[in-house]
Amino acid sequence: xxxxxxxLITTVCAALLLIGVIASALLIGDEWIATNxxxxxxxxxxxxxxxxxxxxxxxxxxxxxxxSVSIGVGVIAATASAVIALILGMLAATMGKxxxxxxxxxxxxxxGVPHLVALILISFTLGGGLKGVVVGIALTHWxxxxxxxxxxVMQLRSAEYVLISRxxxxxxxxxxxxxxxxxxxxxxxxxxxxxFPHAILHEASISFLGLGLSPHQPAIGIILSESMRYLTSGMxxxxxxxxxxxxxxxRAFDILGENLRKLTDPHxxxx
Amino acid sequence: xxxxSGETPLLEVQDLCVSFVQYTSCLRQSTLQVxxxxxxxxxxxxxxxxxxxxxxxxxxxxHAVLGILPGNASFSGVISYxxxxxxxxxxxxxRGREIALIPxxxxxxxxxxxxxxxxxxxxxxxxxxxxxxxxxxxYQLSPDVDKLFPFQLSGGMARRVLVSTxxxxxxxxVIADEPTPGLDDAAVAETLDYFRDLxxxxxxxxxxxxxxxxxxxxxxxxxxxxxxxTVEIAPVQDFAGEGEALRHPYTKALWRALPQNGFEPMPGxxxxxxxxxxxxxxxxxxxxxxxxxxxxxxxxxxxxxxMVRCIHAT
Amino acid sequence: xxxxxxxxxxxxxxxxxVLRGVDISIQSGEIVGLVGPSGFGKxxxxxxxxxxxxxxxxxxxxDGAPLPASGFHPVQLVFQHPEKAVNPRWRMSRTLAEGGALxxxxxxxxxxxxxxxxxxxxxLSGGELQRFCVARALNPQTRFLLADEMTAMLDTITQAQIxxxxxxxxxxxxxGVLVISHEKNLIHRLCTRVVDLTITNEKT
Numbered sequence: 001x002x003x004x005x006x007x008l009i010t011t012v013c014a015a016l017l018l019i020g021v022i023a024s025a026l027l028i029g030d031e032w033i034a035t036n037x038x039x040x041x042x043x044x045x046x047x048x049x050x051x052x053x054x055x056x057x058x059x060x061x062x063x064x065x066x067x068s069v070s071i072g073v074g075v076i077a078a079t080a081s082a083v084i085a086l087i088l089g090m091l092a093a094t095m096g097k098x099x100x101x102x103x104x105x106x107x108x109x110x111x112g113v114p115h116l117v118a119l120i121l122i123s124f125t126l127g128g129g130l131k132g133v134v135v136g137i138a139l140t141h142w143x144x145x146x147x148x149x150x151x152x153v154m155q156l157r158s159a160e161y162v163l164i165s166r167x168x169x170x171x172x173x174x175x176x177x178x179x180x181x182x183x184x185x186x187x188x189x190x191x192x193x194x195x196f197p198h199a200i201l202h203e204a205s206i207s208f209l210g211l212g213l214s215p216h217q218p219a220i221g222i223i224l225s226e227s228m229r230y231l232t233s234g235m236x237x238x239x240x241x242x243x244x245x246x247x248x249x250x251r252a253f254d255i256l257g258e259n260l261r262k263l264t265d266p267h268x269x270x271x
Numbered sequence: 272x273x274x275x276s277g278e279t280p281l282l283e284v285q286d287l288c289v290s291f292v293q294y295t296s297c298l299r300q301s302t303l304q305v306x307x308x309x310x311x312x313x314x315x316x317x318x319x320x321x322x323x324x325x326x327x328x329x330x331x332x333x334h335a336v337l338g339i340l341p342g343n344a345s346f347s348g349v350i351s352y353x354x355x356x357x358x359x360x361x362x363x364x365x366r367g368r369e370i371a372l373i374p375x376x377x378x379x380x381x382x383x384x385x386x387x388x389x390x391x392x393x394x395x396x397x398x399x400x401x402x403x404x405x406x407x408x409x410y411q412l413s414p415d416v417d418k419l420f421p422f423q424l425s426g427g428m429a430r431r432v433l434v435s436t437x438x439x440x441x442x443x444x445v446i447a448d449e450p451t452p453g454l455d456d457a458a459v460a461e462t463l464d465y466f467r468d469l470x471x472x473x474x475x476x477x478x479x480x481x482x483x484x485x486x487x488x489x490x491x492x493x494x495x496x497x498x499x500x501t502v503e504i505a506p507v508q509d510f511a512g513e514g515e516a517l518r519h520p521y522t523k524a525l526w527r528a529l530p531q532n533g534f535e536p537m538p539g540x541x542x543x544x545x546x547x548x549x550x551x552x553x554x555x556x557x558x559x560x561x562x563x564x565x566x567x568x569x570x571x572x573x574x575x576x577x578m579v580r581c582i583h584a585t
Numbered sequence: 586x587x588x589x590x591x592x593x594x595x596x597x598x599x600x601x602x603v604l605r606g607v608d609i610s611i612q613s614g615e616i617v618g619l620v621g622p623s624g625f626g627k628x629x630x631x632x633x634x635x636x637x638x639x640x641x642x643x644x645x646x647x648d649g650a651p652l653p654a655s656g657f658h659p660v661q662l663v664f665q666h667p668e669k670a671v672n673p674r675w676r677m678s679r680t681l682a683e684g685g686a687l688x689x690x691x692x693x694x695x696x697x698x699x700x701x702x703x704x705x706x707x708x709l710s711g712g713e714l715q716r717f718c719v720a721r722a723l724n725p726q727t728r729f730l731l732a733d734e735m736t737a738m739l740d741t742i743t744q745a746q747i748x749x750x751x752x753x754x755x756x757x758x759x760x761g762v763l764v765i766s767h768e769k770n771l772i773h774r775l776c777t778r779v780v781d782l783t784i785t786n787e788k789t
Contacts (some may be wrong), residue, residue, distance in 0.1 A: 002300045160664055160670045161669065163637055167636060167657075167661065169655070169656045270294060270343045324712055426624065456767060525742060528744065530770040531774070534748070536746035537745075538746075540710070
């Protein structure tokens with residue numbers, strides 16, 4: 001099987017996984033995660049494949065709900081991040097030296113600070129919660145993509161066919177929309193797909209640390225952090241299944257992004 | 272001069288085929304044969320020029336000999352060096368020692384390393400320092416040049432440094448890939464002199480170029496590359512007059528299209544690897560073509576001191 | 586029409602002039618050769634004439650008036666490497682149409698086949714691509730054509746094909762042509778007049 005076929009299959013799998021999680025989260029009513037002390041702390045069984053927690057809630061239902069919240073956060077934050085990267089990258093490359101210096105400085109600054117630290121600071125300042133997390137992730141994840149886009153646009157601007165286009169009487173706007181932007185779309189797509197798992201993981205990490213989503217929003221980070229208290233009493237399933245599901249989604253998108261990147265890279269396009 | 276018999280060739284390429292795996296439609300890959308049944312040999316002390324238009328895949332011949340084809344390429348056929356078939360392992364051992372590549376420009380040098388030092392890293396026998404100095408001396412590169420970085424070299428110095436790299440390595444086979452584009456007459460002549468010099472010391476030189484005039488100036492034999500293969504290998508003295516001594520109609524057309532020889536264009540264009548015609552690859556443009564030409568691809572055969580891939584050649 | 590460059594000076598950095606005090610003029614219908622060793626600013630002069638660079642000193646005039654800064658440039662330059670001069674993501678028909686409508690018969694004369702129009706640049710050879718670049722530059726609005734080593738990378742047959750067409754079109758449309766080539770024989774074959782930059786360029 002060649003890389004394009006593999007990529008198509010991973011895309012379909014990842015999409016099915018996502019749709020499955022979101023659709024089931026919508027179908028699962030609150031009664032599924034109602035407390036039921038008769039069945040609390042049960043290990044995985046046929047009735048409850050992921051087991052139940054200390055309040056007798058079904059862990060499968062909680063995991064699915066948690067994942068759908070995380071995916072939502074991931075999609076919004078990664079999209080925002082990619083848009084910021086595109087705008088700043090294009091501005092840096094086209095608006096002259098001063099703008100370029102300012103944006104490059106900002107990129108270096110943000111890349112110098114570990115994501116998690118910057119993320120904690122931003123979402124703490126915004127008072128935590130869903131808004132804090134989304135804004136935090138969006139504001140911290142754009143720099144590496146922006147840098148790629150800036151370099152790409154700069155190179156394109158001096159490409160012979162772009163210069164020729166100008167002499168054939170085409171306006172700057174025409175060139176930007178016909179020659180430059182279409183070139184950026186694959187970059188942007190790959191950037192987005194690679195940002196997405198990052199965003200989810202970071203959302204989970206800061207929620208786990210208690211600085212992200214609040215406990216009544218059943219995100220994966222919250223589930224993991226709550227279950228830590230019960231791990232020592234042997235209730236492994238509380239953290240194991242949600243953790244594995246998170247990992248699977250992240251990994252699926254990682255593979256997808258990596259394949260897309262290789263296909264758009266001329267050096268490995270024909271593998 | 273050419274010694275066709277007795278001696279073993281330094282490099283012998285027999286029936287080389289190079290193919291690439293490429294996407295032909297959205298999801299299907301297929302193999303595209305870019306070089307087909309190419310044969311060429313080089314004897315010590317000889318310069319063989321492989322002449323073909325740019326993008327025709329002739330650089331792949333160099334890459335195949337050096338064992339540096341890209342990942343999605345595969346090849347068949349026999350490449351032997353000094354009478355022994357080359358394996359990937361042996362290619363890696365010989366690369367840079369026995370077989371050297373002279374690249375097109377200083378961009379292939381390490382930009383952060385002083386050139387003297389850099390040339391010393393190519394020395395495999397004897398004292399690197401004195402060997403490098405000796406070769407630089409020969410090309411009138413003063414001791415100050417040793418301390419320069421590649422970007423500080425003038426065009427002429429850069430060419431001498433690149434040639435020195437091949438010379439100090441003690442390589443017996445030198446492959447030069449397009450060494451002349453963008454150079455003016457004087458610089459071309461200078462570069463070509465260095466190759467003649469290498470050959471006169473007993474090296475075999477393979478000059479890969481699209482510039483037939485440069486090739487005619489120094490090569491002993493010319494291999495003409497057309498649509499993925501060599502159509503003719505001719506001694507350089509056959510390129511004279513109206514081209515009567517040449518064997519293949521394409522070579523004749525190439526010769527007559529030179530601005531000083533008539534500037535006559537021939538209609539049509541070279542077929543690309545995926546659209547090769549049946550039979551002889553040149554047959555659709557050939558005036559002498561007969562029905563046999565479109566049925567079978569002609570094999571390389573010897574005609575008067577040269578080789579040709581045409582059934583009508585005499 | 587007359588394309589003239591007066592007292593052109595150009596430099597990329599202080600005190601390192603690439604061109605200084607260069608005068609050149611080309612009449613419509615003339616084929617002029619531009620020669621000189623590498624580093625004498627042949628390509629830079631071409632880029633200035635075609636409006637790709639602004640001269641540091643001096644000016645370029647077309648019939649006494651400055652050239653337009655936007656819109657179709659009447660002086661078109663054809664580069665050495667056609668692979669870089671076309672958008673790799675566009676089909677050839679789109680590239681060809683970029684400068685506006687073309688004379689259909691030109692495609693036939695240049696040997697451009699109909700099925701090439703639907704292809705992407707990586708599906709064509711250098712010689713085939715260069716024919717497209719020449720066709721695109723020979724727009725009806727073009728008054729002067731500059732060829733910077735236009736056929737240096739091509740085989741002699743393709744070189745002869747392309748130049749025969751350019752000569753023919755230049756004669757018919759009364760275009761001025763400037764030829765840069767390191768090949769003396771080509772210059773001798775094509776040009777009615779030769780400008781030597783080693784004499785004209787006063788850079789020191």
